[in-house]
Amino acid sequence: MKALLIIAHGSRRKQSNEEVVAIAERLKQHCSEQYKIIHAGFLELADTLIPEGIKKCVDDGATSIIVLPYFLNSGRHVIEDIPQIVNETKPYYPDIEIKIAAHLGASTLIMDLLVSSANAIK
Amino acid sequence: MKALLIIAHGSRRKQSNEEVVAIAERLKQHCSEQYKIIHAGFLELADTLIPEGIKKCVDDGATSIIVLPYFLNSGRHVIEDIPQIVNETKPYYPDIEIKIAAHLGASTLIMDLLVSSANAIK
Numbered sequence: 001m002k003a004l005l006i007i008a009h010g011s012r013r014k015q016s017n018e019e020v021v022a023i024a025e026r027l028k029q030h031c032s033e034q035y036k037i038i039h040a041g042f043l044e045l046a047d048t049l050i051p052e053g054i055k056k057c058v059d060d061g062a063t064s065i066i067v068l069p070y071f072l073n074s075g076r077h078v079i080e081d082i083p084q085i086v087n088e089t090k091p092y093y094p095d096i097e098i099k100i101a102a103h104l105g106a107s108t109l110i111m112d113l114l115v116s117s118a119n120a121i122k
Numbered sequence: 123m124k125a126l127l128i129i130a131h132g133s134r135r136k137q138s139n140e141e142v143v144a145i146a147e148r149l150k151q152h153c154s155e156q157y158k159i160i161h162a163g164f165l166e167l168a169d170t171l172i173p174e175g176i177k178k179c180v181d182d183g184a185t186s187i188i189v190l191p192y193f194l195n196s197g198r199h200v201i202e203d204i205p206q207i208v209n210e211t212k213p214y215y216p217d218i219e220i221k222i223a224a225h226l227g228a229s230t231l232i233m234d235l236l237v238s239s240a241n242a243i244k
Contacts, residue, residue, distance in 0.1 A: 004236075004240055006236065008194070008195070011195065011197060013197055013198070015196070016195040016196070016197050019195050019196065019227060020195070023227065023232065023233075023236075026233060027233055027236055027237075030233040030237065031233075031237050034237070034241075035240070066240045066243065068236060068239060068240050070194060070236075071194075072130070072192060072193075072194060072226070073130070073133065073138040073141050073142070074137070074138070074141065075133060075135055075138050076135070099243050100243075101239045101240050101242065101243045102239055102242060102243070103239075104194070104235055104236070104239055105141060105145065106239070107235055107238055107239050107242070108238075109231065109234060109235045109238050110145065110235065111145075111148060111149055111152040111153075112231060112234075113226055113229055113231045113232065113235055114126075114128065114145075114149055114190060114192075114226070115149075115152065115153050115156070116229055116230075116231050117190060117223045117224055117225075117226055117228070117229050118126055118157070118188045118190050118223050119156075120223065120224060120229070121188065121221050121222075121223045121224070
C-alpha cells in the first residue's frame with residue numbers, strides 16, 4: 001500500500017501549518033486510488049515531525065512511502081536536512097520502501113501553476 | 123502591455139535565487155504571447171527587490187503588472203509584507219495597473235503538482 005508524506009518546513013504561525021494539513025486532506029480526495037495513505041509533516045517547529053510522519057504511514061499499513069518536500073527551492077532543507085532525517089529513520093523500517101521526491105519547484109508543472117495563479121486575478 | 127513579476131522570498135544561498143530567475147526565464151518561453159514582460163524579484167536578501175522589479179517592468183513598457191508571490195503558504199510575507207511594499211510603490215506609477223496574485227499554494231493546480239512530483243520518482 002502506497003503512502004504520500006508531504007513535508008513542509010513548519011512555521012511558528014499555526015495557520016501556515018494548518019494550510020499544509022488541509023492540503024494533505026484535499027489531496028486524499030484527489031488521488032485516493034493511487035495513494036491510499038496521505039499524511040502531512042514538518043521539518044521543524046510543528047507537529048508532526050518527519051520520523052513521526054513515517055511512523056503514521058507505517059501504522060496505517062504503508063508498504064512504500066514517498067516523502068514529498070513541500071518546498072519551492074532546492075535549499076539546504078531539501079538537499080541535506082530532509083534526506084538526512086529520512087535516512088536516519090529508514091533502519092527502523094527495513095521492510096518499507098521509502099523514497100524522497102523532488103521539491104515542487106523542480107516540476108515542469110510549476111509553469112502552469114504560475115500562469116494559472118496570474119490569470120486567476122484577471 | 124502585460125508584465126509578470128515573480129516575487130520569491132530571497133535567500134542568502136545564491137543558487138536558490140538563481141533558480142527563481144531561471145524559472146522566470148523559462149516562463150518567458152511558456153507564456154510570451156500573454157505576458158510580454160517577465161521578471162523575477164525578491165522580498166529581501168537578494169537583488170532585485172520589489173520596487174526595482176516593478177521599475178524594470180515599467181521600463182520595459184508594461185502598462186499592467188501582476189505581482190506573483192512565489193510562496194506556498196500564506197504567511198506574513200504574503201499577507202502583509204508584499205502588499206505593503208507594492209502599495210508603497212504604486213504612487214510612483216499612477217498610470218500603471220499593479221495587482222497582486224494569490225500565493226501558489228492557493229491554486230487548485232497545487233494538487234496536480236503534488237501528484238506529478240510524487241509520480242515522477244516511481
